[in-house]
Amino acid sequence: MNIQQIQARLQSLGNPEKAEGMRRFFKTGPGEYGDGDVFVGITVPEIRKLSKECETLSLPEITELLRSPIHESRTLALLLLIRAYKKGDAPLQEKICDLYLQNTRFVNNWDLVDISAEHIVGSHLRHRSREPLRSLAASRLLWERRIAIIATFHYIKQGEFTETLHIAGLLLKDTEDLIHKAVGWMLREVGKRSQEAEEDFLKAHCKGMSRTMLRYAIERFPEHLRQRYLHGEV
Structure with missing residues (x-):
């Protein structure tokens, strides 16, 4: 599955009703901590399932997902980075931790931090x-x-x-x-x-x-x- 197919898949899995609830839950209103974040309405279990189909993505492709305005895309990217880190050798782990620390502005809600920080930064x-x-x-x-x-x-x-x-x-x-x-x-x-x-x-x-x-x-x-x-x- 390539990056375009993944992005299309994320859109197809979206649920407008769930997205509305997520926008409220993650405080995306003006001046709130998640101000402007974009949700399409996909649950974490659904994203985890999708991540198993995306294991061949390169780090540049994962970085593209991480820099997406769509919250679920960033969640997917972090799950892929965690999996790659756990399976990787020392040089790859170094690259992944560096990539993470260089892109913290996209790890920009509490759920994104909480699923990833210990497994990449803490571990490394x-x-x-x-x-x-x-x-x-x-x-x-x-x-x-x-x-x-x-x-x-x-x-x-x-x-x-x-x-x-x-x-x-x-x-x-x-x-x-x-x-x-x-x-x-x-x-x-x-x-x-x-x-x-x-x-x-x-x-x-x-x-x-x-x-x-x-x-x-x-x-x-x-x-x-x-x-x-x-x-x-x-």
Whole structure:
């Protein structure tokens, strides 16, 4: 299947009613975080199924899909990059991570970040310098900051929490709700594996966190402990 056939297939799979719901869900209105994003109305399971038919696409072709104004095209491109990264040798993995980091402006909604950051950026930097994560965390671009924290999910799953806690500290005063939620989520994931590690961080920083970040972080705590954190009694 070539790039033109894939683009036609995406259009044929579209559902106007679903597209309208997606535009509302992903906040595509003027001034909202997904301002102007274009949806044709295809579910992620449908896109995953389509991705299995597109494995022969070259990186330039995948890049073309990634730069599409259509959200589902970008989702498809990221799924293809993840699959290629997992199957690739070291030089190809380097190319894919570089391609991703050079095109973060197209990884421009929370779902796109969340399906891809840990599998490409997180995985690639596991045994390399983590400095790119710090650069992303300091970015003016909301989605790059979200990539920085979500990429660390890869390390959490390996039982390594230091990077997550460091990036969480860098993003503690972020003004964006989507960053508060992402940081709180990753702290909660740390806590699933080591409540001690999460609580050490929370005891040091909870009073400086947004309420959203804190609520996400302590969601799984026993109710009495949740209330202590929420009332600043820890």
